[in-house]
Amino acid sequence: MIITTTPTIEGHTIKEYKGLVSGEVIFGMNFVKDFFASVHDVFGGRSNSYEKSMIEGRLTAQKEMEERAKQMGANAIVGVNYGYETMGQSNSMLMIAISGTAVVIE
Numbered sequence: 001m002i003i004t005t006t007p008t009i010e011g012h013t014i015k016e017y018k019g020l021v022s023g024e025v026i027f028g029m030n031f032v033k034d035f036f037a038s039v040h041d042v043f044g045g046r047s048n049s050y051e052k053s054m055i056e057g058r059l060t061a062q063k064e065m066e067e068r069a070k071q072m073g074a075n076a077i078v079g080v081n082y083g084y085e086t087m088g089q090s091n092s093m094l095m096i097a098i099s100g101t102a103v104v105i106e
Helices: 031-043 048-073
Strands: 012-029 076-087 093-105
Touching: 012 048, 012 076, 048 076, 048 093
Parallel strands: none
Antiparallel strands: 012 093, 076 093
């Protein structure tokens, strides 16, 4: 399945618009990651544990969106957009949402 942020796909014609499709993931960061991230904040450098969690969350949300598009009979998704939001009492939860338009292309 072709998934793109653009409204069209070069070399393909959109035959049918199936509708809005999305995928969401909410996950918590644990205290071990928080501790090591704070060490990186003090001494500099990147927080690999947070980066890995973000990548995993983004890929999971995208896979969920793709499965929903397939169920609608689509073979591509255009106009894709990602969003990130912290949640919970102490902002210890992270929501990753992705959405786009499910389409049938030639």
